[in-house]
Amino acid sequence: MFELEQEKERVLLVGVSVDDGDDTEESLDELAELALTAGAETVGRVIQNREQIHPGTYVGKGKLEEIKDLLWETEADGIICDDELTPAQLGNLRDELNTKVMDRTLVILDIFASRASTREGKIQVELAQLKYRQSRLTGYGTSLSRLGGGIGTRGPGEKKLEMDRRLIKSRIAQLNRELKDVKRHREVTREQRSRNHVPVVAVVGYTNAGKSTLLNKLTGAGILAEDKLFATLDPTTRGLKLPSGQEILLTDTVGFIRKLPHHLIEAFRSTLEEAKYADMILHVVDASNPQMERQMYTVYETLYQLGVQEKPIITAFNKQDRLEETFTVRDFKADDTVKISARTGEGLYVLQEKLENVLRQQKVAIEQMYSYREAGKIQLIRKYGELIEEEYLEEGILVKAYVPVTIYDKVRSV
Ligand SMILES: Nc1nc2c(ncn2[C@@H]2O[C@H](COP(=O)(O)OP(=O)(O)OP(=O)(O)O)[C@@H](O)[C@H]2O)c(=O)[nH]1
Ligand SMILES: [Mg+2]
Structure with missing residues (x-):
């Protein structure tokens, strides 16, 4: 028996370098790394030097032609732009290039989606994905089906991601409510921790x-x-x-x-x-x-x-x-x-x-004489602070220690 390995998506990476020192190459190295983690193979890269990112199509007209040729040559399935695209850029690039258009954000969201394991993590990822998608539905057509498979289609809990605007809105509201609940829980745990010093x-x-x-x-x-x-x-x-x-x-x-x-x-x-x-x-x-x-x-x-x-x-x-x-x-x-x-x-x-x-350094050093009745305080120091020396004398116990500021009041000798 043999398994068919799922074919990797083949992608072109596109970046814009807005000034000489902005290490776009390295940023694309990282993007390739991200793409790989999300299951896509990089088959080419295009960098444009431009004063600013083109507001309509991310890169300029000449570069678009270059990308078209490269898409054809490399038989790539799509492109990934190194910056988050506006809904307009996304739509225009799709129309111009007639290929799957993705951006850095979509890839990162996809990785997060496949990694989330706890309830909180899943809610957070889905929320981020829906907010990203909400404004870009037109760019993808009315549903995400135009994305085909691969990057951009993964969701936590295998939820169907093809939702219309109205559904997205109510789902976002619901997720926000759920998130509030989990957050409250996290705050409680946090409080307990801080009470424990x-x-x-x-x-x-x-x-x-x-x-x-x-x-x-x-x-x-x-x-x-x-x-x-x-x-x-x-x-x-x-x-x-x-x-x-x-x-x-x-x-x-x-x-x-x-x-x-x-x-x-x-x-x-x-x-x-x-x-x-x-x-x-x-x-x-x-x-x-x-x-x-x-x-x-x-x-x-x-x-x-x-x-x-x-x-x-x-x-x-x-x-x-x-x-x-x-x-x-x-x-x-x-x-x-x-x-x-x-x-x-x-x-x-x-x-x-x-x-x-x-x-x-966040603790205070103390050197104090405790009466034998106050031995409980030394227990406290042992537990939350750092006992450096204790000496049992006739008049009491002489203690040198570092104690957290938070319990200083409790361990002061009377
Ligand atoms: N050679 C070497 N590899 C290391 C060392 N520490 C971590 N690694 C490797 O670096 C990779 C990433 O390590 P992780 O511990 O997952 O890194 P992380 O910071 O938790 O990463 P994220 O959770 O993805 O943010 C793994 O392949 C580790 O084996 C080290 O001291 N030496
Ligand atoms: Mg880690």
């Missing part, structure tokens, strides 16, 4: 940087880690005991990418905002990626967009095992940096020490 560290970074691999290595979390973009969609939280005995919670988050579709940011806000409620940020960087600097920039930009500011940050330059020589690394936005390999475990002890150091 366990510091939360959000692991953020560009997609494929190695966030999940790191969390798995540190905590044995068993999260799917893959050489694919957006392997993780749903935040996973695991406990970790640092060398000093201090317990923390590590939260794995969805990866960032340049030109992250705004509908996705909107829909995934509560997921992305995990970082906002964390006590500190662990920024994982793929130091073996030639685009490292650019990726770091995107991460900080996205964090800023999400309103995550002024939190302590440790940047971990990951995948050191892939580097032939070590480079000096810098991150002026971070409070501290460390070189690690989540794969081999190199540098992970130092990383944990650095996490401890930063957390310690």
Whole structure:
């Protein structure tokens, strides 16, 4: 018996370079990567140098002819533009080229759709997809059937995506209500965590940087880690005991990418905002990626967009095992940096020490004499803080410790 392998879609990538330094080539490399993850093979690329993106057809007239020829030569099934197309651009390109027209956003949405596994994730993806489609129905004809199969037709829960405008509207309203419910639940969990005084560290970074691999290595979390973009969609939280005995919670988050579709940011806000409620940020960087600097920039930009500011940050330059020589690394936005390999475990002890150091700075040092009646407070310190020294004297117990500001009042000796 043999199976017929489903034929991959063949696509042309199209990008517009608006100024000399805007690394459109690299952006297309990434788009090819995204296309591959979504199941399409790149068979050609076209880059136009243009002062601005053409408002009507994305590229200019001359380029359109070039694309037509290339479509014919390569027998491609469609094109993917590197920026989000307006409904008008989409419609015009379809008419001009008479082929399937996709954009970066559609591809990312498609990947998210096939990755979503929790209820929240599914609602968020469907919401983002519907909002994207809502304004583009004319571009696709009245239904999505004009897309044929492949990219752009995937939906969470295999929902039929061919809806008319009116249905889309009511479905969006329904999904928004459902999302509110799940959000409330998330807020409750978050509140419980903060009441427990366990510091939360959000692991953020560009997609494929190695966030999940790191969390798995540190905590044995068993999260799917893959050489694919957006392997993780749903935040996973695991406990970790640092060398000093201090317990923390590590939260794995969805990866960032340049030109992250705004509908996705909107829909995934509560997921992305995990970082906002964390006590500190662990920024994982793929130091073996030639685009490292650019990726770091995107991460900080996205964090800023999400309103995550002024939190302590440790940047971990990951995948050191892939580097032939070590480079000096810098991150002026971070409070501290460390070189690690989540794969081999190199540098992970130092990383944990650095996490401890930063957390310690958020704590107050105390040196106090407790009466024996107050022994319960020492228990509290042991649990939530870091007990450095205790000495049993006749007049009481002398304690040196670091305690979180949040419990300082509770452990003060009277
Ligand atoms: N050589 C090497 N590969 C690594 C290292 N850390 C992660 N990887 C690989 O990088 C790929 C991506 O890792 P993930 O842990 O899935 O990355 P992620 O940041 O969670 O990615 P998303 O969830 O997609 O945002 C996987 O193939 C990992 O095996 C490392 O230290 N060295
Ligand atoms: Mg991941």
